[in-house]
Amino acid sequence: MPGDSKALDTGFAKASHAVGPPELQLPPPRLAPLPAGPSDSEEDASQGGNAIANSSLEDSQYVLPRRTRTEPPSKVARAAPWLIASGAFVLYALISILRYERRESMSWDLGIFTEAVRGYAHFQAPMVGIRGQEMNLLGDHWHPILMLLAPFFRVFPSPVTLLVAQSVLLALPAVPLTRTAMDLVGRYQGYAIGIAYGLSWGVVQAANFDFHEVSFAVPPIAFSLCAYIRGEYRKTILWALPLLFVKEDLALLVPIIIAMVIARTGFPRRTVVQAGVLACGVALGALTTSFLVKIVIPRFNPNGVYEYWNEGGCLDPKLHSGVGKLLTCVPQQFVNGLGDKESTVLMTLLPVAFIALRSPLALLAVPALVARFVNVMPSYWGTNFHYSVVPMVVVFAAAIHGLVLMKESREREAAHPSRFPEPKSWLRTIGDAQVKHGAVAMLAVAAALTQSFPLQDLLHHQTWYPSPRAKAIKRAEAAIPSNVTVETTVEMLPALAARDETLWIGNANIVVPPDYVAFDIDRAGWGGQATAQDFVVARHPGYSYQEVFADTADNVFVFKRTG
Template sequence: MMLLLADRFARVSAPLAPQRARPWPAAVLAGGFAAFYTWFVLMQHWSYRTGAFDLGIFDQALRSYAHGHLPVSTIRDPQLILLGDHFHPILAVLAPVYRLFPMAETLLVAQALFFAASIYPITRLACTTLGPRIGVVIGVCYGFSWGLLHAITFDFHEIAFAVPLLAFALVEFLQGRAGRAVAIAAPLVLVKEDLGLTLAVLGFLIALRPATRRLGVWTAVGGTAASLLSVLVIVPAFSAYDNYRYFGKGGLQGAEPALNGAMFSLDKLWLVALLLLPTLFVALRSPLVLLLLPTLAWRLGSTNVLYWIPSFHYDAVLMPIVFCAMIHGLTLLRPHLVGRRRRLLLPLFAAGLSVVCFSFFLQSAIPKGPGKPAEFAAAADRLVNRIPANATVSTTGTIAPHLTSKADVYQLKDNQPTEWTLAPYDDPELRYRLADLVIRDDDLVLMHHPAPTLPPLRGR
């Protein structure tokens, strides 16, 4: 039975034989989405729709790297080196760019370009295996996929690096270039501690091909070892608590007894179904769907309900996997589609896919609620500009990422004795401490306080 299963996997894992196709449709599509993503994230930020969690945190981390320090965040925890929370040293790659352009917009634009770059290999693969028309439609659907759109709507995260790495690596794997696939995917272990397991599954798939069995085995072992080293050694070494906190409550242990297990089980099933729905479940035809398992394992095994719902940035890394699996699945099904039936089915499939993906785009891109009015944004800009560089500031979530590039920013609710406070005047967390200067502009108030004494930041 095991031999039959292995033989079956080996046959469906055989390299594709792509046809020649011009690269310019994929390049034009990637460029168009790069412009769209960039416009979208900048409009989000400039209208004060981004937040301290998580853009402000990552902006502070990159500011630390750019000045030669270990990554710290006064928003997240002044005494926490961020490598003790998640292992994402790949962020340091952006430090030289951030040194030239020290602003939160640098992270948002970088993420937009990374996501757009991933469109090129996926569209090119679809064009060369399914034809240019279907390929471009699939590329558009991938660009509008809800996982990517939720991620760019919800600020910046380290997984921005993983999306293009996975897209390029999986295309190389499907075309039989296992060595290139491993070389491209190897940096995943520096993006986040769990992605070493995704690399390990890729190694398993490579090992199914007799010609690359040794490479696959070493890749699987290396990816697993990297994740274990990160979780058990590196992260605890940087942590102020000497452990990997996601093994505790809210992680993989400590479920609340009050939770309704049946209801949340349905939520988990809905997440899995939703991941496969934009492919109309054709992705299940490809063994690439196995790459979903490491990420889904920690998310569905967690007691944190936020990991189970299709929101935030968690699904972005899964989009290249499901779309490459869909392309592979369609290629495997193509011999069974002959004549007029074949000519009709693929366009209908692509059209249905477009409708599904675009509906998720509308859900993601249209802001929920009225958002911040233009008057608020203008007043906030004026008051932000009044705060000097290298000051300490207490402020609210949407204002924080506009200050993190030049000041040490704390959450208003932490009630830290900072030099400045900037917040809506009716914010329930606002503390009217003794102030030398109080300025009100629109619905915001800026206060300057006597010089406080704060402990030095860990890592500096």
Template structure:
């Protein structure tokens, strides 16, 4: 116990080993990581093959990382043109994610969106290791494996895998390392993980501030808690107000709290003088409550037993306090909940440990020690939620075969020559991004020599299929000629026959 105190670990959880007990644990963890990475990668790659990926956001990241791989700034032409920043726009002016440069060497092996999807799968899967180590110290190895499975099958990871690639790929691993290394008494290593988190996105300071709030609940850790709280707050202000502007962005572009005030000081003042606005905003519309419930129910509410859950409060409030214009932040879909999932699973481990001494029911015919029941319940709830989220698609036969529209889409993109500038419908950009300069086909004429349009199904950012058909008609009236038209996909060009 004295050794645990000297190293900064919680002596109450020092009786389980901090390291895998032997080669058997290493082999099991390696298998779990490998299988998880394979499932995530296959799911992503099948979606890419079947044209279920999107220009917004996969092509944005593909163009940015490709620019890094060529020793340039992370320019995403598709983002800059569509959002009015210009074709030379650096994504560091959109979201501050310099950590993406770590993926650039992979583009020397394979240049294209597939590289990002496989890297994301690996990063998500490797987070299993620090989650297991943290849980093993509290609950022993069997429960740690159960909770590793909870993370691997969790709906936030499923939804992130289903929605292209995002910078969130780094967050489960880094946030898990932050918590696990600090818990192990390795403060320097935890600080490195915290610093790396600040390179993932401009709002990751909220996660550090939340971790500081957690440390404030622990005796002897309040100075460290204040340091994390201060560093996280300063980082948010410095990155969002200064660095993003330096890279050509608008510091107010993602201001999502107009109902509370026109700026952060205004919003803080409003909340302090109108405290009832917080629960009102958090509960309206009801979709916010649904998402928050879904974050905790599959974990059997165990995170609510742990003060570690405080680390998730600031980033969760950032999402749930947003106005209607950013309604996608509230949804269970997309990738936003993956920012929190690793810490929530670790909080579940801590919450389960804090149930020690509580008389848990014995389940008939289940030969399992009572101390493993909380983790078992969390895994059972996570598995029960699988049919309602993206991993359920892996059981859909349509994911493994192409229909007539998929085949038409493949033919359409094949008609576009290499190296040209092309406007594409949202779902076709990823198929061309590795070999052409892709712009999003939207409401504004971009005068690209090639256009691949979709008139069979509504596609972002259009409001209706009829609007898309009118855009195609306007292109033809402007002198474009049709070189392919099938199953709703239309390829048009302004180039003269024989060129390209």
């Protein structure tokens, strides 16, 4: 994976860093005064429309002039991005690890990924019984990047290893975002934007949601887009490439980002050609995702299918086989849950004080939002879980880009006042306010929203101390030996998946009865049975199980198969 830019450490990008690969024929940076361009009001209007292919890409016509410092940046300034990222890491790690210690898993995902990484750590396929016996997790989603966690898990075989890794991945984007904002917008504005990212609700929600492979996408997106803003196009492309191995839908972004670089460097001032290049990038991205969904993932799936077509509703080939039906179905599906979907869009733009709308980069958040809104499951539409983390990092990068565009516009006006009559539009007035106070507004919004999202949980006493139920669950886990097959409920899945072949008690496709059955009745339900013993026997008729642990106060039980 490519390293961070040295230009990030020393200020604005040097001319040597702005030169890209030969095949892209990147233009050298212009160190002369910026050329005259259209008026600020026209530029702002085009940026507000978020059209990648139109005049909002005017920044492609030049790069920032060389700016000099009167003295080297202080040690504090150089260390600030890493200090902000470190603070964010501590917050994310506390949120996720304390939730795990309280045994309050929000879904089966932490158990699933723990079992998959355990397989990789022992040089085996990621077979995950939680999703179904004989289930290779690469047949569920495409995320071979999880292999990177295997060496760490081999040394520290615990779900906490995944949670710590996720906290690092979520915090790391604060480094390029802060550095880019410091260098191109202003030092203190950069501090504010970096802290605002660390506190942003979309990232905090991802940290609070157990573990998910999408966390691997956050640093590449941040580094790639920040390199694009700086005009470091080789790094833009190299940082985007890991997205091909994170998740099938994120692979869509890679050809689009490459097309952005080609359009910006190969065809400056040619709007129609730029639009064509970007359209080709979108088409190639769609083909890449389709290849993974229709060919690669089914090859690993025991049933030879992609399991999530039905969640797309309109995209399910069994329900809608024709293009005409698809075109009539999609608009109707977008209308469903419209209140929640509108709120999600507003909440995505609110942490950046809507400044992201000043940059065409904001359009890169659209695929992730569309994929959620087309889904028929309402849980995808709102602000819960981890679904907003990718749009969140995109809009923060877009906000920095928007501030840079507006700042450059005002610098051109100051250099050539006769060419730019003072505009009077309301958009210009808002832009002036965003340039002056945008970073502070972003920080204020992020701080205010912490009261409605999981960060405020750290202020509560019960967050830091496991309940008697959690202690009972941990004793039940200790009663189960390693390297056995165990069927269990969600809150026990992660700890047991780190050392056992684990099955989810909610699955109906368990073929071979497990060695142990461990459950919390409050999560499993009695299934109409009178006792815990009857519950286990009813699940596995013809087999006998003996109770080896029981906490009747908290309804936690463990049974061992005896015959």
